[in-house]
Amino acid sequence: MSDKKIEAEVRQFTVSADDDGIRLDRWFKRNLPDASFNLVSRWARTGQLRVNGKRATPGDRVETGQIVRVPPAETPPPTAAAKPKVERPTLTEDEIAFVNEIVIHRDPAAIVVNKPPGLATQGGTKTHTHLDGLLDGLADDAGNRPKLVHRLDKDTSGVLLLARSARAASFFSKSFSGRTARKVYWALVIxxxxxxxxxxxxxxxxxxxxxGEKMHVDEEEGLAARTRYRIVERAGNSTAWVELQPLTGRTHQLRVHMAAIGHPIVGDGKYGGQDAFLTGSISRKLHLHARRLRIDHPDGGQIDVTAELPDHFAESMAYLGFDPADGDLPLDEIKFSETAEGKRRAAEAAAKSRRKERKGERRSRGNGSEGGRSNSGGGRSKR
Known part of the structure; x- marks a missing residue:
């Protein structure tokens, strides 16, 4: 969603599910890194920075689906020394071959990869090898590289969607923020x-x-998070194979939720501690895999793709006697009104309606009491 080109018009961006709840200045770092904090602050002071049409400040928190209005990119003054353009390292033949080998779907608008565990989606302070750094290997004939529209944790494997154009990126982002996309994960849990x-x-x-590296359940200050789970199979009382469907997109949501109900994901020491590891031939790696994604296509129809398990997960399944062929359960339809986002919007609409009703009642009571005082005063005057 980052737009680094000089544009003649005001720019508008839709906040994705991955950015839900973060500060606006952090949103700029993620999505428009060329906009410095000082520039963003100046936009805020002059009223040019708006969220859903209202003036915003760098410290405001954004929510999924909100529209961030950003002024046109500014051309530096002629006297200012131009900053050298940061060039991405040229990929090796092996890196280009690798990123193409993990592609499981490709069409004019989208590329879907099966991200291996251990590969970060984006770079960070101590992360130099990441999927975003390999996307030049998937560029089209004109040199346009695909764009990330959502993320997976470094240790989570599976389906990851890339958009091949700004138009497609905007379309897919709206699908994720509007909860019309369906994501299905597989996990082994304790x-x-x-x-x-x-x-x-x-x-x-x-x-x-x-x-901010770890999340937890917080009934007072937390953001709404909802997950559906279904047990596919069990290995006695020690382990279960579950299907997980996140109905919201909070950071580490599936891992936090499963640990919170006493069934941490196998290999998730961060949220399950030592209790998250099994003995025997079960790998100590995280057993969480984005198995399937179904999302509307910008040109009509749908993308519906599944990703094969990574080696460590497949080996654990075989050791426990689970057959992957049993895992693709029917994807029942969930109406938008039944999702957490739909319920949130319905609750907001209901609250707005109640406020209007109370405002109308106050006006009615006010008019009645003023009329009473006027009549009473008039009576005393006549007497």
Missing amino acids: GVPDIKDGYIDLPIAKQPGTG
Whole structure:
């Protein structure tokens, strides 16, 4: 969603599910890194920076689906020394071959890859090898590289969608933020949940003291988070193979939710501690895989793609006697009104309606009491 080109018109961006709840200045770092903090602050002071049409400040937090209005990119003054353009390292033949080998779907608007575990989606302070740095290997004949529209944790494998144009990126981002896209994950968890087919509805927030690197359930300050899970198979009482469908897009949502109900994902020491590891031939790597994505296509129809399990996950499945052929459960339809986003919007509409009703009642009571005082005063005057 980052737009680094000089544009003649005001730019508008839709906040994706991956950016839900972050500060506006952090949103700029992620999506428009060329806009410095000083520039963003100046836009805010002069009223040019707006979210959903309202003036915004760098410290405001953004929500999925909101529209961020950004002024046209500014050309530096002629006297200013132009900053050298940061050139991405040229990819090796092996890197180009690797990124093309993980492609599982390609069409004029989209590319879907099966991201391996251990490969970060984007770079960071200590992360130099990442998928974003390999996307030049998927550029089209004109040299246009695909764009990331959502993310997976470094240790999570599976389906990851890339957009081949700005138009497609905007379309897919709206699908993710509007919850019309369906994401299905497979996981192995410790123990067996009591309810075979259930929902986890627990708000999530950043855990204090972790620098935002870890999340936790926070009933008071957390953002709404909802996950559906279904048990596919079980290995006695020690392990279960579950299908997970995130109905919201919070950071580490599936990992936090499963740990919160006492069934951490196998290999997730971050949220399950030592209890998240099994003995025997079970790998200590995270057993969480984005198995399937179904999303509307900008040119009509749908993209519906599945990703094969990574080696460590497949080996654990075989060791536990699970057959992957049993795992692709029917994808039942969920109406938008039943999703967390739909419920949130319905609740906002209901609250707005109640405020209008209360405002009308206050006006009615006010008019009545003023009329009473006027009549009473008039009576005393006549007497």
